Amino acid sequence: MPDFELLLDRSSELFTIFETGGTIRYQNAAINRHCGYAQDDLIDTSLLESIHPADRSKLEGLLECPEQATLDKPIEYRVRHADGSWVWFETRAPPRPEPDTGGYVLVSTPIDDRRNLEQRLEQYTVILDSLDDAVYAIDSDDTIVYVNDAYGSLKRIDRDELIGTDIYEWGKPTALETIDSARDALESGRQDVGVAEFQFSTTDGETVPVELRFSIVTASQTELEQVGVVRDITERKAREQALERKNDRLEAFASIVSHDLRNPLNIAAGHLELARDDTDGGRDHFDEVAAAHDRMESLIETLLALAREGESVTDPRPVELAAVVDRSWRGVETTGATLERDTDRVVLADGSRLQQLLENLIRNAIEHAGPDVTVTVEDCPDGFAIADDGPGIPEAEREQVFDFGYSSEPDGTGFGLNIVREIAMAHDWSISVTESNDGGARFEVTDVTFEA
Incomplete structure (x- = not known):
């Protein structure tokens, strides 16, 4: 014993x-x-x-x-x-x-010891689950061993259903290449933490812009291979894009002030000098001065329009689309042109900026299709369209027509259609260009909200 x-x-x-x-x-x-x-x-x-x-x-x-x-x-x-x-x-x-x-x-x-560890793990889990960022842990086979609630929400699936699955199961090739590149940089010692930005795929087929930061686990007593934090950067990307557009507008300002506005000023100054020396032909010179001033006024209006754009429409009001179309038509030199209007919809919009959008599209049609163009404004499934019977826009150029400074006319500023896009974006609308039934250009404004 x-x-x-x-x-x-x-x-x-x-x-x-x-x-x-x-x-x-x-x-x-x-x-x-x-x-x-x-x-x-x-x-x-x-x-x-x-x-x-x-x-x-x-x-x-x-x-x-x-x-x-x-x-x-x-x-x-x-x-x-x-x-x-x-x-x-x-x-x-x-x-x-x-x-x-x-x-x-x-x-x-x-x-x-085990209970203390469990309590600490429970505390860590509570902390991780309280984070807005998505957190994951995977093993050497890329199998998920842990995700927090935010990861499940970002993936749009219950977190428990992700445990045991391949973390890259829904990843798109471009995203996987970006992550592999970041991992190579981490493993080579070029970076202390792996960082990658890519489009995160959800289980319902959509994508979300994210920033991933991850580390390789080196502890030998754990099955973990990698832990990472995924942050939804949708708002950050929107801010970056807004800043980029603002910078583009500043460049446009500089371009108009330094070049486009200076040219008519030089013309006006030159003709005033000639008018002083040529008493008999002075009237013709003054006509040229007046034309130069008209051009400057147009450019100044463009500057003001550029200054306004980028501001979101925060208080849209019910607006009769047909009435705004008529006002826009009267606001543009349309002698010889024909308007066909087929809409009775009431849209939620900033009426003044909607009119500016329509005026720019009508003016664009007349400038490119000629003074006898027929412009049609009509409904489309979730918005409205402005079409003409002119020569149209080549398919290869349709993605560029909304860019700053793009113009097919030698004396065009190239800002009219960009202003149109900015106004559409300020309303959270989408705009695209295609071919009209008559072979001309057709601009479709979609994602429009109508009054119930």
Whole structure:
């Protein structure tokens, strides 16, 4: 028996022999190592007295009727330490009879370290789940072993359904190439953290612009290979695009002021000099000055329009599209041109800026299709269209017509259609160009909201 007791005393597990009812008859030296008691301190006391009150119900059945006790699952419970703190134990088997004493043996494993780890993991999980950014962890096979709630929301699927799947299952080739390039830079030491921007694929087939930051896990005791944070940068991209458009408008300002506006000023100055020297022909020179001033006025209006664009429409009002079309037609020199209007829709818009959009499209049709052009304004499924019967726009140039400075006319500013696009974007509308039924140009404004 002494050799057996020596073996028990070296065990990390707590061996307790108790009588029916729970009175302690023996405990090995583990009670000292784990709970700070001398080996005999708890002899002849009730085992339940040293158990945390919240855990006593878990053990009462085992202690009262140990011969009939069964365990469907391990029992975790706390034992009071000599210093008043609590120590976690786990028992996985019901008490076994001990023939020499007539009592029963309860074997308990200390799990304080595990419980503390679980609590820390739970705290970390709460922290990760509170983040707005998506967090993931994968193993060496790119299999997902953890994602937080934000990742599931970004992927548009329940997070539990992602565990065990390949993280790149829905990735598009361009996105995977970007991530591979970032990983190569990380592994080569060129970067401390992998960084990549790409279009993140959702389970419903859409994409979201994101920034990924990830690290390679080097700890040998974990199955993890990589952990990363994915941030939705939709708003940032929108701000960048808005800033880019603003910079483009500043460049347009500089171009108009330094070149386009200077030319008519030089013309006007030259003709004024000639008018001073040529009394008889002065009237013709003054006509040229007047034309130059008209050109400057037009350019100034363009400058003002450029200054306004980029500002979102925050308070759209119901506007009768037909009425705005008529006002726009009267606001443009349309002698010889024909208007065909087929719409009775009421759109939610900034009426003044909508008129400016239509005037620019009507003016564009007359300038490119000739003074006798027929301009048609009509409904399309989720918006309206402006079409003409002119020569149209070559398909290869249709993507460029909205760019700053693009013009097929030698004396054109190239800002009219860009202003049209800016006005559409300010309303959250889309605009595209295609071919009309008559072979001319057809501009379709879509994603328009109508009054119910």
